[in-house]
Amino acid sequence: NDRFLALEALRRAVHARRPGRGSIHHSDRGSPYASDDYLAALRAYGMVPSMSRKGNCWDNAVVESFFATPNGDLWDRYAYATRGPAERSIAEYIEAFYNPQASLDPQLR
Numbered sequence: 293n294d295r296f297l298a299l300e301a302l303r304r305a306v307h308a309r310r311p312g313r314g315s316i317h318h319s320d321r322g323s324p325y326a327s328d329d330y331l332a333a334l335r336a337y338g339m340v341p342s343m344s345r346k347g348n349c350w351d352n353a354v355v356e357s358f359f360a361t362p363n364g365d366l367w368d369r370y371a372y373a374t375r376g377p378a379e380r381s382i383a384e385y386i387e388a389f390y391n392p393q394a395s396l397d398p399q400l401r
Contacts, residue, residue, distance in 0.1 A: 298324035299333055306337050313338030320344055 302317075317339045319325040325343065334341050372378035 294322075295324045295327050295329060298327075298330055302330070302333055302337075306339075311337070311339060314340060316340050316342050318342040321346060 315338070317334055319342070321343050324330060325341075331341055370381065372381070
């Protein structure tokens, strides 16, 4: 059953990553992720569920697009010892990626 597989994957991910309370868990609206068991497990881990709106695939596309570049640029290249340097790198990435001046000025690229 996909629901049990999803629950086991969640359990392993939480055990390996130890996300803080209030972490957002974004997924599609697939039945394993929308099941009462899965949502209860997220709440038990202190996580907040986030799903795309029904019939709107573009919701997920925005999240996936945002995370695609740092996956290759930041997280594959650096191993952060603490949360502080990781947060600074992500903030710098967001500032550069979403800064309209940076995209217009070749010197800021």
